[in-house]
Amino acid sequence: MKMRIIKCSDIGLSCNFMAHGYDLDEVEKTMWDHIETEHKDMIKDMSDYDLHQLKHRVSTFLGRSCGCGHLEKPGEDYDSNACNTLYRIRNFHKGL
Numbered sequence: 001m002k003m004r005i006i007k008c009s010d011i012g013l014s015c016n017f018m019a020h021g022y023d024l025d026e027v028e029k030t031m032w033d034h035i036e037t038e039h040k041d042m043i044k045d046m047s048d049y050d051l052h053q054l055k056h057r058v059s060t061f062l063g064r065s066c067g068c069g070h071l072e073k074p075g076e077d078y079d080s081n082a083c084n085t086l087y088r089i090r091n092f093h094k095g096l
Contacts, residue, residue, distance in 0.1 A: 004062050006031050011057040013039060024062055031058055 004027040008015035015038065019030040035043065035054075043051060 002063070006058060006061045008034070008039075010061045011054065013042075015039070028058060028062055031062075 003020065003022060004024055005018060005020040006027065007018045013035075017034050017038065019027050019034065021027045021030070043054070046054070
């Protein structure tokens with residue numbers, strides 16, 4: 001079984017927190033519990049789009065996506081040349 005690790009710094013947050021474990025869903029839940037508790041001031045001001053992108057960043061770093069590491073930060077313009085997989089995922093979510 002593969003160890004899953006994600007840090008706040010992986011997703012663009014200035015924080016030393018790290019969630020880890022073997023169960024993907026449990027690690028993701030631990031990370032979101034931390035974000036919702038310790039970074040609640042940041043996420044309360046996020047748009048639905050930025051919140052969706054943050055969730056996508058967490059999933060990507062946990063290995064649910066390509067994991068190339070090239071992700072725009074919340075609020076940053078999307079670069080369609082950065083990663084073909086992320087481009088396809090983004091278009092899928094738009095219904096294209």
